[in-house]
Amino acid sequence: MRFALSALAFALLVAGCATPDRDTRLRPGVSRGAEIVEIYGRPRRVWPEADGGRTLEYSSQPMGHHTYMVRLDAQDRLVRIEDALSPAGRARVEPGMTPEQVSRLLGAERSRVFFRLSGEDVWDWSIEPDQVGYGMRFNVYFKDGHVVRTGLSMVFPSRVFPGADD
Template structure:
């Protein structure tokens, strides 16, 4: 009975692993096939200079992470980063193109165009700085370039499922 309980606990803990903390994936050893065997097909695949690739695993619209799995030209794992981490979000600068933003942050939660200002706003669900509300990271584009970025709070709705 104890053995069955230990096996169940180990299986549950393995199911909680995230790409950036998964002990089964080892830089320099693990390959693209290993990543895809565990996490399935990526949201997108980005080609990198020198023949490498970045596998994008976005959890949008409801998740708060976008794991970018960097692979060398030989298909071996170089490293994993969360594209929606504060450090990654800080890399977004005025003048960047939509593709440059997507390569850093991954697939967005939504896009809205505001006709009066001529701005298109993309947003991502991100980890809040404290509990009690949701948080979004917003990137404002005008004429195909980043104008500015910022954060907005999403307060829970009194109506279930209507706080998107």
């Protein structure tokens, strides 16, 4: 009995850690949109594609570090899965892009803050920390409805409220 409970707990733990990009049940050209939704639930957003396909957005913001974009073709078959918040995904954000274009690339943001004096609207996403050990955020700065620059910021632990990093 103890072994059965341990095995069940391990299976649930492994299933809870599965991510679309590492899930061996999902196979390009074979897996269907309904299967993906059955496994991972409803996506946060669905983006239509020019070829008749669609992209399912699975964002872990505000607490997680990933946004999985699951690309389906016009026949509803899996084409690819990308982590939009990977370094390569973040590098696709360019000056001049609109907020909708950035949302389409990176998925739902963690937060938005408007700075009245500079006239900048800053959106951020929690991302995988680098070797320094502190939390990291990717920031996109908009002015007059277009990207002007991007940057990274570190999240230092709070001395007043331990465990709160906002």
